[in-house]
Amino acid sequence: MTIQEILLQHEPEKKNILPAIKAINQNLSWVSEEAIGKIARYFGESEAYIFSVASFYDEINFNKPALLTLEICDGANCQIKDSDNIIKNVETFFKIKVDSFNNQFVLKRMSCVGRCLEGPVVKINGTIYTKMTTDKVIELIQNYLGY
Amino acid sequence: MKILTKDWVIGESLNFQDYLKVGGYKALRKVLKKMKSTEVVAELKKSKLQGRGGAGFSLGSKWEIVATKKCDQKYFICNLDESEPGNFKDKSLGENSPHQILEGMIIGAYAVGASKAFLYINGTFAMAGQKIEQAIEDCYQNNLLGKNILASKFDLELEIFYGAGAYICGEESALINSLEGKRGEPRLKPPYPCDSGLFRKPTVVNNAETLANVAWIIENGAVEFAKIGKPDSPGTKLFSVDGAVERPGLYELTMDNTIEQIIRTAGGVKEGFEIQFIQVGGSSGRIVPRFLLSEIPSYSRGAVIPIGSGAILAVSANEDLKKILLSWINFFQRESCGKCVPCREGTFRLKSIIERLVSGDFDQNDRQDLHKLIWTLDNTTFCPLGKFSVVALKDVIRYKMIKEF
Numbered sequence: 240m241t242i243q244e245i246l247l248q249h250e251p252e253k254k255n256i257l258p259a260i261k262a263i264n265q266n267l268s269w270v271s272e273e274a275i276g277k278i279a280r281y282f283g284e285s286e287a288y289i290f291s292v293a294s295f296y297d298e299i300n301f302n303k304p305a306l307l308t309l310e311i312c313d314g315a316n317c318q319i320k321d322s323d324n325i326i327k328n329v330e331t332f333f334k335i336k337v338d339s340f341n342n343q344f345v346l347k348r349m350s351c352v353g354r355c356l357e358g359p360v361v362k363i364n365g366t367i368y369t370k371m372t373t374d375k376v377i378e379l380i381q382n383y384l385g386y
Numbered sequence: 387m388k389i390l391t392k393d394w395v396i397g398e399s400l401n402f403q404d405y406l407k408v409g410g411y412k413a414l415r416k417v418l419k420k421m422k423s424t425e426v427v428a429e430l431k432k433s434k435l436q437g438r439g440g441a442g443f444s445l446g447s448k449w450e451i452v453a454t455k456k457c458d459q460k461y462f463i464c465n466l467d468e469s470e471p472g473n474f475k476d477k478s479l480g481e482n483s484p485h486q487i488l489e490g491m492i493i494g495a496y497a498v499g500a501s502k503a504f505l506y507i508n509g510t511f512a513m514a515g516q517k518i519e520q521a522i523e524d525c526y527q528n529n530l531l532g533k534n535i536l537a538s539k540f541d542l543e544l545e546i547f548y549g550a551g552a553y554i555c556g557e558e559s560a561l562i563n564s565l566e567g568k569r570g571e572p573r574l575k576p577p578y579p580c581d582s583g584l585f586r587k588p589t590v591v592n593n594a595e596t597l598a599n600v601a602w603i604i605e606n607g608a609v610e611f612a613k614i615g616k617p618d619s620p621g622t623k624l625f626s627v628d629g630a631v632e633r634p635g636l637y638e639l640t641m642d643n644t645i646e647q648i649i650r651t652a653g654g655v656k657e658g659f660e661i662q663f664i665q666v667g668g669s670s671g672r673i674v675p676r677f678l679l680s681e682i683p684s685y686s687r688g689a690v691i692p693i694g695s696g697a698i699l700a701v702s703a704n705e706d707l708k709k710i711l712l713s714w715i716n717f718f719q720r721e722s723c724g725k726c727v728p729c730r731e732g733t734f735r736l737k738s739i740i741e742r743l744v745s746g747d748f749d750q751n752d753r754q755d756l757h758k759l760i761w762t763l764d765n766t767t768f769c770p771l772g773k774f775s776v777v778a779l780k781d782v783i784r785y786k787m788i789k790e791f
């Protein structure tokens with residue numbers, strides 16, 4: 240779907256701004272400057288306003304998505320199930336730092352998603368995986384990256 | 387004694403037919419056929435049902451304020467943003483029994499005179515969202531939503547709205563801003579949402595678990611409800627129990643259980659482990675050291691252990707408390723909405739201090755700064771999130787759990 244097609248599914252009312260931003264983010268995996276411009280025109284708001292709303296939420300992406308985005312829950316419940324070690328091990332194994340960005344691989348911490356009982360929980364490109372171990376995470380990443 | 391989970395079948399969701407079979411929408415029928423809106427409000431006030439979103443404000447009093455407002459448009463909002471770490475009770479409610487929440491919302495909207503309702507749900511709750519969307523559709527098809535509900539004069543439109551990953555949007559005024567298509571920052575209070583909420587109209591915001599109690603109270607009576615649990619904190623509560631217990635899970639218990647009893651319900655302390663402390667209410671919750679395990683967590687005024695959202699995390703003696711401190715502060719630093727300086731900068735500074743504590747570089751300057759920062763976050767932030775960020779930390783200091791402090 241194009242940006243315009245997604246926009247047209249939403250009535251141009253203020254309360255539909257976030258749903259429209261979310262829909263674009265979901266369908267196209269990110270919200271580009273071009274998209275911000277189109278959303279602004281559609282809802283009759285300034286680009287600055289749309290960007291200020293969109294950038295408020297963790298879910299919205301403003302960079303062309305990396306090949307792989309790995310988010311690891313660092314909530315206390317996952318933490319005591321060893322999520323911290325998974326973060327460290329992934330950092331070492333892939334020579335990457337948490338919260339650093341490159342267009343191949345992004346590693347982030349994320350907040351609790353309510354799946355604590357099945358922790359540690361990670362999200363890869365938006366899909367949640369539960370009961371993770373370092374080995375499982377590394378295997379998943381390698382599958383995603385097609386090693 | 388169970389109210390919320392009595393009809394749940396593990397691993398299955400009560401769909402529309404199932405819900406009718408266990409007496410669903412009987413309460414709504416009773417309300418629309420036999421009760422004036424003022425009677426509904428009075429009944430709930432009498433039940434002393436308190437908000438399960440954390441603060442424990444009386445649901446009846448909140449409804450009364452909005453019900454007595456003369457206004458062309460009022461709104462009713464269900465808060466299912468649940469994102470306090472360690473909580474999964476509202477999510478489970480949405481997945482297992484979505485109609486229970488909707489019935490509470492419809493009754494509530496009738497009681498306060500709202501013709502438009504929203505259910506604000508955490509954007510990551512895909513399964514619960516799907517169940518709720520189906521439930522809303524079933525309601526529209528069966529004349530439980532829309533025009534002239536159950537052949538009465540009452541009309542209600544109800545929509546689901548997905549959040550996009552922001553803890554602060556669980557705070558009611560931030561939630562309202564988010565719904566309005568604005569940044570999800572909290573508003574200055576007063577005015578409270580009851581006076582000036584969504585689109586500046588009188589608005590009720592209630593937690594999903596709170597609302598799931600409503601139908602039962604209408605059917606069984608406020609008097610019966612008030613008998614359950616503690617007199618000043620009646621009813622049952624959903625506890626999300628996790629950590630060093632034999633059977634982590636979601637438990638519904640009456641609100642007169644001690645922390646020890648809650649742990650016992652979850653199978654007791656895990657074999658071979660010893661409890662370091664229990665945290666009640668998620669990352670913004672109080673720390674309960676071993677000598678306080680016989681306290682009853684509740685919504686009573688002045689409760690030693692406020693129940694909050696009801697997350698129970700049993701932390702064993704094997705865990706490194708410093709790392710858990712880091713998990714807490716990482717969360718608050720990330721979720722600080724950035725509107726006010728003490729929280730935006732304070733959580734950031736606090737995080738670097740705790741990082742130094744973990745790496746062994748904590749020094750005298752950090753110690754001084756730590757205490758100043760705690761005071762600042764506790765006393766000067768715009769909304770309660772700043773205060774939340776140091777609740778557990780203050781307990782860690784109070785109980786001398788970290789020698790460097």
Ligand SMILES: Cc1cc2nc3c(=O)[nH]c(=O)nc-3n(C[C@H](O)[C@H](O)[C@H](O)COP(=O)(O)O)c2cc1C
Pocket residue numbers: 436437438439440441442443445465466467468469470553554555556557558559591592593594596597769770771774
């Ligand atoms: C930072 C912050 C986060 C909150 N998160 C939630 C939440 O996720 N769910 C919720 O129901 N209430 C949350 N609340 C409380 C709401 O502001 C509000 O009090 C509640 O939804 C009212 O419903 P109740 O009276 O039924 O509890 C939060 C409050 C604060 C300050």
Ligand code: SF4
Pocket residue numbers: 554572721722723724725726727729730767768769770771772773
């Ligand atoms: S205390 Fe934190 S979350 Fe609340 S308004 Fe200030 S910056 Fe935002």
Ligand code: FES
Pocket residue numbers: 312313314315316317318350351352353354355356358359360471472473
């Ligand atoms: S703490 Fe990780 S999902 Fe809840």
